[in-house]
Amino acid sequence: MDTKLFKELGLEDIHGKIQAGERISVEEGERLFACPNVLAVGSLAHLVRRRMHGDAAYYVVNQHINYSNVCVNGCRFCAFGRKKGDSLAFELNVDDILNKVKARTDDPITEVHIVGGCHPDLPFSFYEEALRRIKTLRPEIRIKAFTAVEIAHFAKLEGISTREVLTRLKAAGLDMLPGGGAEVFSTRIRALLCPEKLSGQGWLDVAREAHQMGIKTNATMLYGHLETERERIEHLDALRRLQDETGGLVCFIPLPFQPANTQIKDAQPTTGVEDLKTMAVSRLMLDNVPHIKAYWVMLTVKLAQVALYFGADDFDGTVIEEKIGHMAGAESEQALTRRKLERIIREGGFRPVERDCFFNAVKRG
Amino acid sequence: METGRLLEKAALGERLSIDEAADIYGQADFFGLGQAAHSLRLRKHPDPVVTYVVDRNINYSNICVCGCRFCAFFRAPDQEGGYVLSREDLAGKIEETLGLGGTQILMQGGHHPTLPLSFYEEMLRFIKDRYPIHIHAFSPPEIVHFARLEGVDVRTVIERLRAAGLDSIPGGGAEILVDSVRKAVSPNKCSASEWLGVMEEAHHQGMRTTATMMFGHEEEPCHRLEHLLALRELQDRTGGFTAFIPWAFQPGNTSIRRSPETAVSYLRLLAVSRLVLDNFDNVQASWVTMGPKVAQLALQFGANDFGSTMIEENVVAAAGVHFRLSVREIRRIIEAAGFKPRQRTMAYGPVEESDRDQS
Numbered sequence: 001m002d003t004k005l006f007k008e009l010g011l012e013d014i015h016g017k018i019q020a021g022e023r024i025s026v027e028e029g030e031r032l033f034a035c036p037n038v039l040a041v042g043s044l045a046h047l048v049r050r051r052m053h054g055d056a057a058y059y060v061v062n063q064h065i066n067y068s069n070v071c072v073n074g075c076r077f078c079a080f081g082r083k084k085g086d087s088l089a090f091e092l093n094v095d096d097i098l099n100k101v102k103a104r105t106d107d108p109i110t111e112v113h114i115v116g117g118c119h120p121d122l123p124f125s126f127y128e129e130a131l132r133r134i135k136t137l138r139p140e141i142r143i144k145a146f147t148a149v150e151i152a153h154f155a156k157l158e159g160i161s162t163r164e165v166l167t168r169l170k171a172a173g174l175d176m177l178p179g180g181g182a183e184v185f186s187t188r189i190r191a192l193l194c195p196e197k198l199s200g201q202g203w204l205d206v207a208r209e210a211h212q213m214g215i216k217t218n219a220t221m222l223y224g225h226l227e228t229e230r231e232r233i234e235h236l237d238a239l240r241r242l243q244d245e246t247g248g249l250v251c252f253i254p255l256p257f258q259p260a261n262t263q264i265k266d267a268q269p270t271t272g273v274e275d276l277k278t279m280a281v282s283r284l285m286l287d288n289v290p291h292i293k294a295y296w297v298m299l300t301v302k303l304a305q306v307a308l309y310f311g312a313d314d315f316d317g318t319v320i321e322e323k324i325g326h327m328a329g330a331e332s333e334q335a336l337t338r339r340k341l342e343r344i345i346r347e348g349g350f351r352p353v354e355r356d357c358f359f360n361a362v363k364r365g
Numbered sequence: 366m367e368t369g370r371l372l373e374k375a376a377l378g379e380r381l382s383i384d385e386a387a388d389i390y391g392q393a394d395f396f397g398l399g400q401a402a403h404s405l406r407l408r409k410h411p412d413p414v415v416t417y418v419v420d421r422n423i424n425y426s427n428i429c430v431c432g433c434r435f436c437a438f439f440r441a442p443d444q445e446g447g448y449v450l451s452r453e454d455l456a457g458k459i460e461e462t463l464g465l466g467g468t469q470i471l472m473q474g475g476h477h478p479t480l481p482l483s484f485y486e487e488m489l490r491f492i493k494d495r496y497p498i499h500i501h502a503f504s505p506p507e508i509v510h511f512a513r514l515e516g517v518d519v520r521t522v523i524e525r526l527r528a529a530g531l532d533s534i535p536g537g538g539a540e541i542l543v544d545s546v547r548k549a550v551s552p553n554k555c556s557a558s559e560w561l562g563v564m565e566e567a568h569h570q571g572m573r574t575t576a577t578m579m580f581g582h583e584e585e586p587c588h589r590l591e592h593l594l595a596l597r598e599l600q601d602r603t604g605g606f607t608a609f610i611p612w613a614f615q616p617g618n619t620s621i622r623r624s625p626e627t628a629v630s631y632l633r634l635l636a637v638s639r640l641v642l643d644n645f646d647n648v649q650a651s652w653v654t655m656g657p658k659v660a661q662l663a664l665q666f667g668a669n670d671f672g673s674t675m676i677e678e679n680v681v682a683a684a685g686v687h688f689r690l691s692v693r694e695i696r697r698i699i700e701a702a703g704f705k706p707r708q709r710t711m712a713y714g715p716v717e718e719s720d721r722d723q724s
Contacts, residue, residue, distance in 0.1 A: 039403070043396040046396065
């Protein structure tokens, strides 16, 4: 994209800053959102993405396990959570979880991703036992489990501090926290959509504590419901400030809200251009977060491939048995094979690199 | 010339040679290609309008003697599941289309082994006698097939179909307009020059047609460019094509084993098509094969038309790909991309706003 175009779009100054590797402000982030030319915004994000990662596009061979959909929170944007006793409620016991891991012992999985609802009465020992037994079964696997929201919930239920929760889970085998539950940090939005859930500040506090204890985390943003673009930018800015402080964020994942089967029925699904612009602005705002994920479960595989040009450097994983997005009407596949993932990345013009949950390259003999 | 310069030249509407087209297709960066195609689109259509048509695909029959390897829709004459649509069903489908604010039907079928030309003439008359609807029907391979079966020339077939009510000819069955590719994937279908010959004859008779390309099966990238050049050359002579519609082969349930084209390769080809086809006004995005999200981005890669609402679509669905969009959703997607949606006719003229169904 030539300089003339950015001048025409009134983005000359931002273009200059990006080229110089300087940080853009919240107001500049808002101007990028307002820019009608999604290719121009995308090309700026691509510049940064190439500077950081060249033509690499990462993916992970992983397994998702949702231990239960029973949840005390009742967030309005969620199609997954159920109250206890609901006919569609489920909860796995530790043996069930183990069996899911065992069922895939022949697969070269490097990461298990475990999240669930905020269950009203599962004892804390359940989670510790699950982690311990997975680690015993497959010690080489990294366990990325429990969002900040679940961590705070465990602490409340058990009557202990979040620090103690994290300490005990780490001792049981926890390697990393996923980035879920961040939604949009805005108090206004959380009051509207998920009043029972851990606050935005609470989420950031748990993440900070984890980082200080040496536990890395991801971070997400659920967008496309009732939030404004300003609230998205403020969310990104809050993460950027946390990252300046701790450096513990590994990957940021923007998630388009899927309205089907949720209580926000009048919301329209996000469109492709909006998804790509959000991806690009995230890359540009989060100059200190190493990775941006195109989560194909929510974006569709086709758009996720295109998103590799709009700031994303990670294609997520092979994902077996995803439930949360699909119960909200996500129309993507349930799983992708490694071969298929690599082909899609390569045909997009990038170099596939298999990674573990910390983004270390995985060497296969 | 370096690719940057070539893109600048093409964006201004200057003609690309096949070698230059190959250079940008192979080497130009993703954003440069999109931006050049979008610039050319804006030169041709300075108003930020994206058009769409409300229509229905009606497949009057799936019985076909061609047996193309890429097709999941057809049934051989002796195979179970073959049908020829009854008049009653046909009328029902058209009434439903008109009820939904539709202005045209896209009617195509297989190469039926025995139905005489009079069958098609009667079908057209049956429709025109009853309904005020534009009939966009019979792709060139069907017309060539009718001519062979009837023992008359293509010109006579088109004259007779026109007299019976045919309004325009869809650009289907072009696949890749290179005979070596056609021999491999659709050996019993009309040749590239026969396809082009039908379109030339239709244009001479004053009919408008569209042109398609189905890519991503057994062709090489250079064959795609040859296809574009053949269309450009004919358009130079006749000016009869209204639009170009590339779409990616969907391998499900067909006898070609390969992976489908990805979104990035679709967008690249779309942009190159816009730049090479400097004498085509309209380029259509394919949400039916790429999904609404990628089709929306296609509006920044040279497309100025969002295609059809496809009240009914059977051929791509037979290959296992199902996307559905309402008129309202199409309009919302177009608006979210920064364009004004406008319902059009087959000839790409506007449909009176008062006639339009908003649902």
